[in-house]
Amino acid sequence: MRYIxxxxxxxxxxxxxxxxxANRDIVTLTLLPSGLAALAGMNQAIDLPLFVVIIAGVAAGLLIGFVWEWLREFRQRAESARKDREIKELKRQLRRLRAEKHAGEDEVLALLDEAS
Structure with a gap:
């Protein structure tokens, strides 16, 4: 896996x-389009190399996708956690019932009884 x-x-x-x-030219990123910026009375802009904009866009898309998928799978994770708790409780009850069933018996006979 490490080699992959x-x-x-x-x-x-x-x-x-x-x-x-290939994309090291400087581009200007503006917060709002020029018409809307004139109405709002502000025009935030920053000059960056184009490859920074491309890589930041890909990273933002991945981050948004991961968060979206994590939120979408919430129900499945909650159901799995509920089932895990239920399984642990049932195993605890099974151990308790087995201990009560074979309380006064010899350990070897109890093991043979469980195997059959």
Missing amino acids: KYAFLAIVAPALVAVAV
Whole structure:
């Protein structure tokens, strides 16, 4: 598994460097379109290399997707946790009932009785 991870990084790293070198021109990001900025009376802008904008967009998309999926799967995780609690409780009850059933018996006879 470790070698697969290194192979993946060996493929992705040069690709990211190639994107960065090919898109190093400076672009201006503005918060609002010019017409809306004139109405609002503010125009926030920042100058960044294009590859930073591209990589930040991909990272933001991944983050939003992970959060969306985590929220979507909440019901399944809650159901799984509920079933785990129920299984633990049933195992506890089973141990208690087995101990009560074989309370005064010999341990070897109790084991043979459980096996049959």
